Amino acid sequence: MIEALDCLRQLNIASVMLRLTLAMLFGGMIGLERARKGRPAGFRTYMLVCLGAALTMLLSQYEYYMLNHRWAALAAEVGIRTDVSRFGAQVINGIGFLGAGTIIVTGRQEVKGLTTAAGLWASACMGLAIGAGFYECVAVAFLMIFLSVHVLTPIELLVIENARNMNIYVEFQSLDNVGEIINRIKAQNAQIYEAEVDHGQESLSHHPNAIFTIRMIHQRGGHARLLASISEMESVYVVHDI
Structure with missing residues (x-):
């Protein structure tokens, strides 16, 4: 049974869509439970963070595959001897400072800006994928991030109101x-x-x-x-x- 899933572990469009969909679904389910309990980080925040993490892992696999196959000759010519995924890691770490600046605790002990920070981080991950030319993944990720930020807002509000x-x-x-x-x-x-x-x-x-x-x-x-x-x-x- 495990061998039957090998095709979904490879880097193809079906695998990319499945991984991002599962990240959005499972992250949202965890966030839904937190939203029902009235926690600051809720439905869309968990969804965006999980999407960004999945996108980052897909990008690392894409870069490794391309450097060892289609870009192998070019990499050998220019003498690339380092892990290119480290460049993306620096961007992801750096965007954390910007995201932290959007999170505030008001005088009424209300936490604001968590979803904005999560959206910034997910957008940074998407920008890395665009820069690497991983267009198939970018198209799917953009639709899911846009869905999380704009379309699913009424659902989150409905959950909070009825929690x-x-x-x-x-x-x-x-x-x-x-x-x-x-x-x-x-x-x-x-x-x-x-x-x-x-x-x-x-x-x-x-x-x-x-x-x-x-x-x-x-x-x-x-x-x-x-x-x-x-x-x-x-x-x-x-x-x-x-």
Whole structure:
């Protein structure tokens, strides 16, 4: 049975499409589970990282094959005696600094920019493949990256909105209102796992605020109902999902 898969281990268009498709599918499935638990790195982030990693490995195999077959005579003529995949490794490592610069943690403890950083890294991997002339792989990778960045956004938002776990940020008048907010959350059939309360003196808002980690009992539409219920309180200034 293992021998029957040998053709898919070779570097051909069917193998390239299968590997990238599996990377997109399996990375997305792992990210889907993380998105349902309300983690910052979710569906599209895992998908893009897995796609970039698969694309990098395919590029290394392509360069090795070409240098030992079609480009062998040219490589011997110019005297290439080093591993050309090292050049790509430097680009991939270098793009990490640029990607890290897009990731920020807001004053409300909300992580932003992870998907942008993952898209930058996947684009760098695609640029390496373009530079190496691996056009077949580039065409498939571009379609999948474009699909991940643009088309699948509503799916990720739908998953997040209907996830059982959520984190909410609330600003309120005084610390005396914390008990009222907790009671309002419990009244919406939600369990509070963790509450991080800030006095507000050192925060940007200058108002007392709290981050609640919550698990919804009734999943569908629970996020909107809970946020609407808390926003109706006179003592609450700001409330939103993070």
